[in-house]
Amino acid sequence: MPGALIHPFSDLTKPEADFINIVSAEGSILTDDTGKTYIDGMASLWYCQVGHGRREIIDAITNQMNDLVTYNTFDPFSNDRAQEVAELIAKKSPLENSRVFLGSSGSEAVDTALKIARIVQQRRGHKDKQIIVRRTHGYHGTNFGGTTAQGIEPNREGWGDLVPHFVEVPNDNIEEVSKVFAEHGSNIAAVISEPVQGAGGVWPPEDGYLQGLRKLCTQHNSLLIFDEVICGFGRTGSWFGAETFGVKPDLMTFAKGVSSGYLPLSGVIVSNDVSNELAEPGFLLRTGYTYSGHPASAAAGIANINLIEEEGLVERANHVGKKTVEGFDALAAEGLIESYRGIGAVWAADIGRDAIPVRNEMIDRGVIVRGVGEAIIWCPPLTVTDEQVGRFIETLEAAAR
Ligand SMILES: Cc1ncc(COP(=O)(O)O)c(C=O)c1O
Structure with a gap:
Protein backbone atom coordinates (compact mmCIF):
# COMPACT_ATOMS: atom_id res chain seq x y z
CA MET A 1 0.00 0.00 0.00
CA PRO A 2 1.25 3.51 -0.76
CA GLY A 3 1.57 5.42 2.50
CA ALA A 4 0.93 9.10 3.28
CA LEU A 5 4.45 10.02 2.20
CA ILE A 6 4.81 11.23 -1.40
CA HIS A 7 8.37 10.47 -2.49
CA PRO A 8 10.19 12.85 -4.86
CA PHE A 9 10.51 11.67 -8.47
CA SER A 10 8.45 8.55 -7.77
CA ASP A 11 5.41 6.58 -8.91
CA LEU A 12 2.69 7.35 -6.35
CA THR A 13 1.29 3.79 -6.59
CA LYS A 14 4.50 2.23 -5.27
CA PRO A 15 3.85 0.63 -1.88
CA GLU A 16 5.77 2.22 0.97
CA ALA A 17 7.04 -1.25 1.93
CA ASP A 18 8.93 -1.47 -1.40
CA PHE A 19 11.18 1.49 -0.53
CA ILE A 20 14.51 0.85 1.19
CA ASN A 21 14.11 2.17 4.70
CA ILE A 22 17.47 3.56 5.85
CA VAL A 23 17.75 3.65 9.63
CA SER A 24 21.38 4.54 10.37
CA ALA A 25 24.67 5.50 8.75
CA GLU A 26 28.33 5.82 9.64
CA GLY A 27 31.07 6.97 7.27
CA SER A 28 30.16 5.59 3.83
CA ILE A 29 28.06 2.70 5.19
CA LEU A 30 24.27 2.74 5.48
CA THR A 31 22.06 0.25 7.32
CA ASP A 32 18.42 -0.47 6.48
CA ASP A 33 15.60 -1.65 8.74
CA THR A 34 16.42 -5.32 8.03
CA GLY A 35 20.02 -4.84 9.17
CA LYS A 36 21.40 -5.04 5.62
CA THR A 37 24.34 -2.71 4.94
CA TYR A 38 25.22 -0.75 1.81
CA ILE A 39 28.10 1.36 0.56
CA ASP A 40 26.69 4.84 -0.05
CA GLY A 41 28.04 5.25 -3.58
CA MET A 42 25.97 8.40 -4.14
CA ALA A 43 26.83 10.31 -0.93
CA SER A 44 23.04 10.15 -0.47
CA LEU A 45 22.10 12.43 -3.37
CA TRP A 46 25.51 13.84 -4.41
CA TYR A 47 25.88 15.71 -1.12
CA CYS A 48 27.50 13.94 1.83
CA GLN A 49 31.14 14.99 1.28
CA VAL A 50 32.37 14.20 4.81
CA GLY A 51 30.49 10.92 5.28
CA HIS A 52 27.74 10.12 7.75
CA GLY A 53 27.58 10.42 11.51
CA ARG A 54 30.32 13.02 11.97
CA ARG A 55 30.34 14.07 15.62
CA GLU A 311 40.97 16.41 6.38
CA GLY A 312 42.22 17.49 2.95
CA LEU A 313 39.04 16.17 1.31
CA VAL A 314 39.32 18.45 -1.74
CA GLU A 315 42.60 16.73 -2.68
CA ARG A 316 41.16 13.41 -1.63
CA ALA A 317 38.48 13.74 -4.34
CA ASN A 318 41.30 13.36 -6.88
CA HIS A 319 42.61 10.27 -5.10
CA VAL A 320 39.11 8.74 -5.19
CA GLY A 321 39.03 9.56 -8.89
CA LYS A 322 42.38 7.86 -9.49
CA LYS A 323 41.28 4.65 -7.73
CA THR A 324 37.96 4.71 -9.58
CA VAL A 325 39.68 5.08 -12.95
CA GLU A 326 42.04 2.17 -12.18
CA GLY A 327 38.98 0.01 -11.57
CA PHE A 328 37.13 1.27 -14.64
CA ASP A 329 40.18 0.59 -16.84
CA ALA A 330 40.19 -3.03 -15.68
CA LEU A 331 36.43 -3.37 -16.38
CA ALA A 332 36.84 -1.76 -19.80
CA ALA A 333 39.67 -4.21 -20.61
CA GLU A 334 37.27 -7.06 -19.77
CA GLY A 335 34.64 -5.47 -22.05
CA LEU A 336 32.24 -4.97 -19.12
CA ILE A 337 31.96 -1.21 -19.59
CA GLU A 338 32.12 0.67 -22.87
CA SER A 339 33.56 3.96 -21.62
CA TYR A 340 33.64 6.21 -18.60
CA ARG A 341 33.65 9.92 -17.88
CA GLY A 342 34.00 12.16 -14.86
CA ILE A 343 36.44 14.09 -12.70
CA GLY A 344 37.40 14.19 -9.03
CA ALA A 345 34.89 12.02 -7.19
CA VAL A 346 31.97 12.08 -9.63
CA TRP A 347 31.92 9.45 -12.39
CA ALA A 348 29.72 7.67 -14.92
CA ALA A 349 30.49 4.25 -16.44
CA ASP A 350 28.68 3.57 -19.70
CA ILE A 351 27.60 -0.07 -19.78
CA GLY A 352 26.02 0.07 -23.26
CA ARG A 353 22.53 -0.95 -22.11
CA ASP A 354 19.76 0.20 -19.78
CA ALA A 355 21.48 0.90 -16.48
CA ILE A 356 18.47 0.44 -14.20
CA PRO A 357 18.60 -3.40 -13.93
CA VAL A 358 22.34 -3.21 -13.21
CA ARG A 359 21.75 -0.47 -10.65
CA ASN A 360 19.09 -2.62 -8.98
CA GLU A 361 21.41 -5.61 -8.84
CA MET A 362 24.18 -3.46 -7.38
CA ILE A 363 21.82 -2.23 -4.67
CA ASP A 364 20.83 -5.87 -3.96
CA ARG A 365 24.53 -6.64 -3.64
CA GLY A 366 24.98 -3.76 -1.18
CA VAL A 367 26.31 -0.84 -3.25
CA ILE A 368 24.07 2.17 -3.88
CA VAL A 369 24.64 3.83 -7.25
CA ARG A 370 22.36 5.63 -9.70
CA GLY A 371 21.41 4.60 -13.21
CA VAL A 372 20.95 7.32 -15.84
CA GLY A 373 20.30 6.09 -19.37
CA GLU A 374 23.10 3.58 -19.98
CA ALA A 375 25.36 4.96 -17.27
CA ILE A 376 26.05 3.81 -13.71
CA ILE A 377 26.82 6.86 -11.59
CA TRP A 378 29.30 6.87 -8.69
CA CYS A 379 29.58 9.92 -6.44
CA PRO A 380 30.62 8.66 -2.99
CA PRO A 381 31.54 10.59 0.16
CA LEU A 382 35.03 12.08 -0.27
CA THR A 383 36.01 10.02 2.78
CA VAL A 384 35.26 6.72 0.99
CA THR A 385 38.09 4.21 1.62
CA ASP A 386 40.16 2.56 -1.11
CA GLU A 387 38.71 -0.77 -0.01
CA GLN A 388 35.17 0.60 -0.52
CA VAL A 389 36.09 1.89 -3.99
CA GLY A 390 37.36 -1.65 -4.67
CA ARG A 391 34.05 -3.15 -3.52
CA PHE A 392 32.17 -0.76 -5.82
CA ILE A 393 34.27 -1.93 -8.78
CA GLU A 394 33.85 -5.65 -7.89
CA THR A 395 30.11 -5.18 -7.51
CA LEU A 396 29.82 -3.37 -10.83
CA GLU A 397 31.86 -6.18 -12.40
CA ALA A 398 29.52 -8.83 -11.00
CA ALA A 399 26.33 -6.94 -11.87
CA ALA A 400 27.38 -5.94 -15.40
CA ARG A 401 28.40 -9.47 -16.43
C1 LIG B 1 23.13 21.14 -10.29
C2 LIG B 1 21.91 21.13 -9.41
N1 LIG B 1 21.22 22.27 -9.24
C3 LIG B 1 20.14 22.31 -8.45
C4 LIG B 1 19.69 21.19 -7.79
C5 LIG B 1 18.48 21.26 -6.93
O1 LIG B 1 18.79 21.11 -5.60
P1 LIG B 1 17.65 20.75 -4.53
O2 LIG B 1 17.19 19.36 -4.85
O3 LIG B 1 18.35 20.88 -3.21
O4 LIG B 1 16.56 21.75 -4.67
C6 LIG B 1 20.38 19.98 -7.93
C7 LIG B 1 19.93 18.77 -7.24
O5 LIG B 1 20.36 17.66 -7.54
C8 LIG B 1 21.52 19.95 -8.78
O6 LIG B 1 22.20 18.81 -8.97
Whole structure:
Protein backbone atom coordinates (compact mmCIF):
# COMPACT_ATOMS: atom_id res chain seq x y z
CA MET A 1 0.00 0.00 0.00
CA PRO A 2 1.25 3.51 -0.76
CA GLY A 3 1.57 5.42 2.50
CA ALA A 4 0.93 9.10 3.28
CA LEU A 5 4.45 10.02 2.20
CA ILE A 6 4.81 11.23 -1.40
CA HIS A 7 8.37 10.47 -2.49
CA PRO A 8 10.19 12.85 -4.86
CA PHE A 9 10.51 11.67 -8.47
CA SER A 10 8.45 8.55 -7.77
CA ASP A 11 5.41 6.58 -8.91
CA LEU A 12 2.69 7.35 -6.35
CA THR A 13 1.29 3.79 -6.59
CA LYS A 14 4.50 2.23 -5.27
CA PRO A 15 3.85 0.63 -1.88
CA GLU A 16 5.77 2.22 0.97
CA ALA A 17 7.04 -1.25 1.93
CA ASP A 18 8.93 -1.47 -1.40
CA PHE A 19 11.18 1.49 -0.53
CA ILE A 20 14.51 0.85 1.19
CA ASN A 21 14.11 2.17 4.70
CA ILE A 22 17.47 3.56 5.85
CA VAL A 23 17.75 3.65 9.63
CA SER A 24 21.38 4.54 10.37
CA ALA A 25 24.67 5.50 8.75
CA GLU A 26 28.33 5.82 9.64
CA GLY A 27 31.07 6.97 7.27
CA SER A 28 30.16 5.59 3.83
CA ILE A 29 28.06 2.70 5.19
CA LEU A 30 24.27 2.74 5.48
CA THR A 31 22.06 0.25 7.32
CA ASP A 32 18.42 -0.47 6.48
CA ASP A 33 15.60 -1.65 8.74
CA THR A 34 16.42 -5.32 8.03
CA GLY A 35 20.02 -4.84 9.17
CA LYS A 36 21.40 -5.04 5.62
CA THR A 37 24.34 -2.71 4.94
CA TYR A 38 25.22 -0.75 1.81
CA ILE A 39 28.10 1.36 0.56
CA ASP A 40 26.69 4.84 -0.05
CA GLY A 41 28.04 5.25 -3.58
CA MET A 42 25.97 8.40 -4.14
CA ALA A 43 26.83 10.31 -0.93
CA SER A 44 23.04 10.15 -0.47
CA LEU A 45 22.10 12.43 -3.37
CA TRP A 46 25.51 13.84 -4.41
CA TYR A 47 25.88 15.71 -1.12
CA CYS A 48 27.50 13.94 1.83
CA GLN A 49 31.14 14.99 1.28
CA VAL A 50 32.37 14.20 4.81
CA GLY A 51 30.49 10.92 5.28
CA HIS A 52 27.74 10.12 7.75
CA GLY A 53 27.58 10.42 11.51
CA ARG A 54 30.32 13.02 11.97
CA ARG A 55 30.34 14.07 15.62
CA GLU A 56 32.04 17.40 14.80
CA ILE A 57 29.02 18.58 12.81
CA ILE A 58 26.42 17.09 15.15
CA ASP A 59 28.10 18.84 18.10
CA ALA A 60 28.33 22.16 16.24
CA ILE A 61 24.61 21.98 15.45
CA THR A 62 23.77 21.00 19.04
CA ASN A 63 25.90 23.79 20.51
CA GLN A 64 24.26 26.31 18.21
CA MET A 65 20.81 25.01 19.11
CA ASN A 66 21.59 25.37 22.81
CA ASP A 67 22.14 29.11 22.20
CA LEU A 68 19.69 29.90 19.44
CA VAL A 69 17.81 27.28 17.42
CA THR A 70 16.38 29.59 14.82
CA TYR A 71 15.73 33.16 13.88
CA ASN A 72 15.25 34.84 10.54
CA THR A 73 17.70 37.20 8.83
CA PHE A 74 15.19 39.50 7.13
CA ASP A 75 15.97 43.15 7.78
CA PRO A 76 16.49 44.18 10.66
CA PHE A 77 17.79 40.79 11.98
CA SER A 78 21.06 38.94 11.70
CA ASN A 79 22.95 36.19 13.51
CA ASP A 80 26.61 35.31 14.01
CA ARG A 81 26.55 31.90 12.32
CA ALA A 82 24.92 33.22 9.12
CA GLN A 83 27.54 35.97 8.88
CA GLU A 84 30.36 33.51 9.58
CA VAL A 85 29.31 30.93 7.02
CA ALA A 86 28.85 33.63 4.37
CA GLU A 87 32.39 34.96 5.10
CA LEU A 88 33.84 31.47 4.92
CA ILE A 89 32.13 30.64 1.62
CA ALA A 90 33.04 34.02 0.10
CA LYS A 91 36.70 33.40 1.05
CA LYS A 92 36.72 29.90 -0.42
CA SER A 93 35.13 31.06 -3.65
CA PRO A 94 37.30 32.11 -6.61
CA LEU A 95 35.30 35.37 -6.94
CA GLU A 96 37.16 38.19 -5.18
CA ASN A 97 35.16 40.32 -2.74
CA SER A 98 32.06 38.27 -3.38
CA ARG A 99 28.98 38.28 -1.18
CA VAL A 100 26.72 35.36 -0.34
CA PHE A 101 22.93 34.93 -0.32
CA LEU A 102 21.71 31.97 1.76
CA GLY A 103 18.80 29.56 1.32
CA SER A 104 18.01 25.94 2.10
CA SER A 105 17.80 24.04 -1.20
CA GLY A 106 19.59 24.01 -4.52
CA SER A 107 16.29 24.88 -6.20
CA GLU A 108 16.01 28.02 -4.07
CA ALA A 109 19.58 28.95 -4.95
CA VAL A 110 18.95 28.48 -8.67
CA ASP A 111 15.73 30.48 -8.76
CA THR A 112 17.39 33.25 -6.77
CA ALA A 113 20.38 33.35 -9.15
CA LEU A 114 18.02 33.59 -12.14
CA LYS A 115 16.11 36.43 -10.47
CA ILE A 116 19.34 38.27 -9.59
CA ALA A 117 20.57 37.93 -13.19
CA ARG A 118 17.33 39.40 -14.53
CA ILE A 119 17.14 42.26 -12.03
CA VAL A 120 20.78 43.22 -12.59
CA GLN A 121 20.12 43.54 -16.32
CA GLN A 122 17.03 45.66 -15.58
CA ARG A 123 19.04 47.91 -13.28
CA ARG A 124 21.76 48.28 -15.88
CA GLY A 125 19.10 49.60 -18.24
CA HIS A 126 19.08 46.47 -20.44
CA LYS A 127 15.31 46.13 -20.24
CA ASP A 128 15.15 43.59 -23.08
CA LYS A 129 17.77 41.28 -21.64
CA GLN A 130 15.55 38.54 -20.26
CA ILE A 131 16.61 35.37 -22.07
CA ILE A 132 18.26 32.65 -20.02
CA VAL A 133 20.30 30.17 -22.04
CA ARG A 134 20.14 26.60 -20.73
CA ARG A 135 22.06 23.47 -21.81
CA THR A 136 20.77 20.06 -22.86
CA HIS A 137 21.26 17.56 -19.99
CA GLY A 138 21.33 20.42 -17.44
CA TYR A 139 19.61 19.91 -14.08
CA HIS A 140 18.77 22.94 -11.99
CA GLY A 141 16.19 21.80 -9.46
CA THR A 142 12.43 21.71 -9.52
CA ASN A 143 11.11 25.17 -8.69
CA PHE A 144 9.57 26.94 -11.69
CA GLY A 145 12.78 28.75 -12.67
CA GLY A 146 14.94 25.67 -12.25
CA THR A 147 12.37 23.46 -13.99
CA THR A 148 12.45 25.79 -16.98
CA ALA A 149 16.25 25.96 -16.85
CA GLN A 150 16.57 22.18 -17.06
CA GLY A 151 17.77 20.56 -20.25
CA ILE A 152 16.08 17.28 -19.29
CA GLU A 153 12.88 17.43 -21.30
CA PRO A 154 10.63 14.98 -19.38
CA ASN A 155 11.17 17.04 -16.22
CA ARG A 156 9.79 20.13 -17.96
CA GLU A 157 6.66 18.47 -19.32
CA GLY A 158 3.13 18.48 -17.94
CA TRP A 159 3.30 21.46 -15.60
CA GLY A 160 1.55 23.93 -17.88
CA ASP A 161 3.34 27.09 -18.95
CA LEU A 162 6.85 27.46 -17.60
CA VAL A 163 8.88 30.68 -17.26
CA PRO A 164 9.17 32.61 -20.55
CA HIS A 165 12.38 33.54 -22.40
CA PHE A 166 14.50 30.40 -22.08
CA VAL A 167 16.57 29.12 -25.02
CA GLU A 168 18.28 25.71 -25.09
CA VAL A 169 21.72 25.00 -26.55
CA PRO A 170 23.47 21.65 -27.00
CA ASN A 171 25.70 20.86 -24.02
CA ASP A 172 28.76 20.04 -26.10
CA ASN A 173 28.94 22.51 -28.98
CA ILE A 174 30.13 26.06 -28.38
CA GLU A 175 29.58 26.97 -32.05
CA GLU A 176 25.85 26.51 -31.52
CA VAL A 177 26.00 28.81 -28.50
CA SER A 178 27.81 31.41 -30.63
CA LYS A 179 24.97 31.26 -33.14
CA VAL A 180 22.38 31.83 -30.41
CA PHE A 181 24.38 34.84 -29.18
CA ALA A 182 24.73 36.15 -32.75
CA GLU A 183 20.96 36.05 -33.08
CA HIS A 184 19.76 37.00 -29.59
CA GLY A 185 22.85 38.44 -27.83
CA SER A 186 21.27 41.77 -26.99
CA ASN A 187 18.40 39.94 -25.26
CA ILE A 188 20.38 37.39 -23.26
CA ALA A 189 20.37 38.05 -19.52
CA ALA A 190 22.44 35.02 -18.57
CA VAL A 191 23.67 31.55 -19.36
CA ILE A 192 23.19 28.89 -16.69
CA SER A 193 25.50 25.89 -16.66
CA GLU A 194 26.77 23.26 -14.29
CA PRO A 195 30.57 23.03 -14.58
CA VAL A 196 30.16 19.22 -14.76
CA GLN A 197 26.58 18.27 -15.53
CA GLY A 198 25.50 15.88 -12.78
CA ALA A 199 21.96 14.54 -12.64
CA GLY A 200 21.76 14.60 -16.46
CA GLY A 201 24.35 11.81 -16.51
CA VAL A 202 27.76 13.22 -15.41
CA TRP A 203 28.98 15.16 -18.43
CA PRO A 204 32.26 17.04 -17.95
CA PRO A 205 32.54 20.02 -20.31
CA GLU A 206 34.22 19.68 -23.70
CA ASP A 207 37.64 21.36 -23.72
CA GLY A 208 37.19 25.13 -23.96
CA TYR A 209 33.38 25.01 -23.67
CA LEU A 210 33.11 26.85 -20.35
CA GLN A 211 35.79 29.33 -21.47
CA GLY A 212 33.70 29.86 -24.60
CA LEU A 213 30.60 30.59 -22.51
CA ARG A 214 32.60 33.11 -20.45
CA LYS A 215 33.82 34.87 -23.57
CA LEU A 216 30.40 35.08 -25.18
CA CYS A 217 28.78 36.34 -21.97
CA THR A 218 31.46 39.01 -21.54
CA GLN A 219 31.18 40.11 -25.19
CA HIS A 220 27.40 40.47 -24.95
CA ASN A 221 27.09 41.87 -21.39
CA SER A 222 25.32 38.69 -20.31
CA LEU A 223 25.93 37.05 -16.95
CA LEU A 224 27.40 33.60 -16.51
CA ILE A 225 25.80 31.50 -13.77
CA PHE A 226 27.59 28.35 -12.65
CA ASP A 227 25.30 25.95 -10.87
CA GLU A 228 27.80 24.42 -8.43
CA VAL A 229 25.19 22.54 -6.40
CA ILE A 230 26.97 19.23 -7.11
CA CYS A 231 30.42 20.52 -8.11
CA GLY A 232 30.97 22.83 -5.15
CA PHE A 233 32.86 21.97 -1.97
CA GLY A 234 35.46 19.61 -3.33
CA ARG A 235 33.58 17.26 -5.60
CA THR A 236 35.64 18.01 -8.73
CA GLY A 237 39.00 18.14 -6.92
CA SER A 238 38.91 21.91 -6.23
CA TRP A 239 36.69 23.86 -3.88
CA PHE A 240 34.53 24.79 -6.89
CA GLY A 241 34.16 23.58 -10.47
CA ALA A 242 34.96 27.15 -11.53
CA GLU A 243 38.53 26.59 -10.27
CA THR A 244 38.85 23.10 -11.74
CA PHE A 245 38.09 24.53 -15.19
CA GLY A 246 39.69 27.95 -14.67
CA VAL A 247 36.60 30.04 -15.48
CA LYS A 248 35.12 32.79 -13.32
CA PRO A 249 31.35 33.14 -13.50
CA ASP A 250 29.32 36.11 -12.21
CA LEU A 251 27.06 34.05 -9.97
CA MET A 252 27.56 30.63 -8.41
CA THR A 253 24.85 28.55 -6.80
CA PHE A 254 25.72 26.01 -4.12
CA ALA A 255 23.92 23.55 -1.79
CA LYS A 256 24.50 19.85 -0.99
CA GLY A 257 28.24 19.61 -0.14
CA VAL A 258 28.24 22.96 1.70
CA SER A 259 26.74 21.24 4.74
CA SER A 260 27.10 17.61 3.58
CA GLY A 261 23.32 17.65 4.09
CA TYR A 262 23.53 17.58 7.91
CA LEU A 263 20.98 20.40 7.77
CA PRO A 264 19.62 22.02 4.60
CA LEU A 265 21.81 24.89 3.40
CA SER A 266 22.26 26.52 0.01
CA GLY A 267 22.98 29.85 -1.54
CA VAL A 268 24.31 32.08 -4.28
CA ILE A 269 27.83 33.53 -4.41
CA VAL A 270 27.50 36.94 -6.01
CA SER A 271 30.49 38.61 -7.69
CA ASN A 272 31.64 42.04 -6.59
CA ASP A 273 30.37 43.65 -9.83
CA VAL A 274 26.93 42.12 -9.48
CA SER A 275 26.54 42.87 -5.78
CA ASN A 276 27.66 46.46 -6.38
CA GLU A 277 24.86 46.77 -8.91
CA LEU A 278 22.38 45.84 -6.20
CA ALA A 279 23.95 47.81 -3.36
CA GLU A 280 22.24 51.18 -3.47
CA PRO A 281 20.77 52.92 -0.44
CA GLY A 282 17.00 52.62 -0.56
CA PHE A 283 16.93 49.76 -3.08
CA LEU A 284 15.56 46.55 -1.55
CA LEU A 285 16.39 43.15 -2.96
CA ARG A 286 12.87 41.81 -2.57
CA THR A 287 13.64 38.10 -2.49
CA GLY A 288 14.62 35.61 0.19
CA TYR A 289 13.37 32.69 2.20
CA THR A 290 12.07 32.16 5.72
CA TYR A 291 15.10 29.98 6.45
CA SER A 292 17.73 32.15 4.70
CA GLY A 293 20.59 32.37 7.20
CA HIS A 294 19.14 29.73 9.55
CA PRO A 295 21.69 29.64 12.39
CA ALA A 296 21.68 25.85 12.92
CA SER A 297 22.11 25.20 9.18
CA ALA A 298 24.87 27.79 9.09
CA ALA A 299 26.60 26.08 12.04
CA ALA A 300 26.42 22.78 10.13
CA GLY A 301 27.96 24.50 7.09
CA ILE A 302 30.84 26.00 9.10
CA ALA A 303 31.70 22.70 10.80
CA ASN A 304 31.45 20.82 7.49
CA ILE A 305 33.68 23.27 5.60
CA ASN A 306 36.23 23.10 8.42
CA LEU A 307 36.23 19.29 8.23
CA ILE A 308 36.72 19.35 4.44
CA GLU A 309 39.66 21.69 5.01
CA GLU A 310 41.24 19.85 7.96
CA GLU A 311 40.97 16.41 6.38
CA GLY A 312 42.22 17.49 2.95
CA LEU A 313 39.04 16.17 1.31
CA VAL A 314 39.32 18.45 -1.74
CA GLU A 315 42.60 16.73 -2.68
CA ARG A 316 41.16 13.41 -1.63
CA ALA A 317 38.48 13.74 -4.34
CA ASN A 318 41.30 13.36 -6.88
CA HIS A 319 42.61 10.27 -5.10
CA VAL A 320 39.11 8.74 -5.19
CA GLY A 321 39.03 9.56 -8.89
CA LYS A 322 42.38 7.86 -9.49
CA LYS A 323 41.28 4.65 -7.73
CA THR A 324 37.96 4.71 -9.58
CA VAL A 325 39.68 5.08 -12.95
CA GLU A 326 42.04 2.17 -12.18
CA GLY A 327 38.98 0.01 -11.57
CA PHE A 328 37.13 1.27 -14.64
CA ASP A 329 40.18 0.59 -16.84
CA ALA A 330 40.19 -3.03 -15.68
CA LEU A 331 36.43 -3.37 -16.38
CA ALA A 332 36.84 -1.76 -19.80
CA ALA A 333 39.67 -4.21 -20.61
CA GLU A 334 37.27 -7.06 -19.77
CA GLY A 335 34.64 -5.47 -22.05
CA LEU A 336 32.24 -4.97 -19.12
CA ILE A 337 31.96 -1.21 -19.59
CA GLU A 338 32.12 0.67 -22.87
CA SER A 339 33.56 3.96 -21.62
CA TYR A 340 33.64 6.21 -18.60
CA ARG A 341 33.65 9.92 -17.88
CA GLY A 342 34.00 12.16 -14.86
CA ILE A 343 36.44 14.09 -12.70
CA GLY A 344 37.40 14.19 -9.03
CA ALA A 345 34.89 12.02 -7.19
CA VAL A 346 31.97 12.08 -9.63
CA TRP A 347 31.92 9.45 -12.39
CA ALA A 348 29.72 7.67 -14.92
CA ALA A 349 30.49 4.25 -16.44
CA ASP A 350 28.68 3.57 -19.70
CA ILE A 351 27.60 -0.07 -19.78
CA GLY A 352 26.02 0.07 -23.26
CA ARG A 353 22.53 -0.95 -22.11
CA ASP A 354 19.76 0.20 -19.78
CA ALA A 355 21.48 0.90 -16.48
CA ILE A 356 18.47 0.44 -14.20
CA PRO A 357 18.60 -3.40 -13.93
CA VAL A 358 22.34 -3.21 -13.21
CA ARG A 359 21.75 -0.47 -10.65
CA ASN A 360 19.09 -2.62 -8.98
CA GLU A 361 21.41 -5.61 -8.84
CA MET A 362 24.18 -3.46 -7.38
CA ILE A 363 21.82 -2.23 -4.67
CA ASP A 364 20.83 -5.87 -3.96
CA ARG A 365 24.53 -6.64 -3.64
CA GLY A 366 24.98 -3.76 -1.18
CA VAL A 367 26.31 -0.84 -3.25
CA ILE A 368 24.07 2.17 -3.88
CA VAL A 369 24.64 3.83 -7.25
CA ARG A 370 22.36 5.63 -9.70
CA GLY A 371 21.41 4.60 -13.21
CA VAL A 372 20.95 7.32 -15.84
CA GLY A 373 20.30 6.09 -19.37
CA GLU A 374 23.10 3.58 -19.98
CA ALA A 375 25.36 4.96 -17.27
CA ILE A 376 26.05 3.81 -13.71
CA ILE A 377 26.82 6.86 -11.59
CA TRP A 378 29.30 6.87 -8.69
CA CYS A 379 29.58 9.92 -6.44
CA PRO A 380 30.62 8.66 -2.99
CA PRO A 381 31.54 10.59 0.16
CA LEU A 382 35.03 12.08 -0.27
CA THR A 383 36.01 10.02 2.78
CA VAL A 384 35.26 6.72 0.99
CA THR A 385 38.09 4.21 1.62
CA ASP A 386 40.16 2.56 -1.11
CA GLU A 387 38.71 -0.77 -0.01
CA GLN A 388 35.17 0.60 -0.52
CA VAL A 389 36.09 1.89 -3.99
CA GLY A 390 37.36 -1.65 -4.67
CA ARG A 391 34.05 -3.15 -3.52
CA PHE A 392 32.17 -0.76 -5.82
CA ILE A 393 34.27 -1.93 -8.78
CA GLU A 394 33.85 -5.65 -7.89
CA THR A 395 30.11 -5.18 -7.51
CA LEU A 396 29.82 -3.37 -10.83
CA GLU A 397 31.86 -6.18 -12.40
CA ALA A 398 29.52 -8.83 -11.00
CA ALA A 399 26.33 -6.94 -11.87
CA ALA A 400 27.38 -5.94 -15.40
CA ARG A 401 28.40 -9.47 -16.43
C1 LIG B 1 23.13 21.14 -10.29
C2 LIG B 1 21.91 21.13 -9.41
N1 LIG B 1 21.22 22.27 -9.24
C3 LIG B 1 20.14 22.31 -8.45
C4 LIG B 1 19.69 21.19 -7.79
C5 LIG B 1 18.48 21.26 -6.93
O1 LIG B 1 18.79 21.11 -5.60
P1 LIG B 1 17.65 20.75 -4.53
O2 LIG B 1 17.19 19.36 -4.85
O3 LIG B 1 18.35 20.88 -3.21
O4 LIG B 1 16.56 21.75 -4.67
C6 LIG B 1 20.38 19.98 -7.93
C7 LIG B 1 19.93 18.77 -7.24
O5 LIG B 1 20.36 17.66 -7.54
C8 LIG B 1 21.52 19.95 -8.78
O6 LIG B 1 22.20 18.81 -8.97
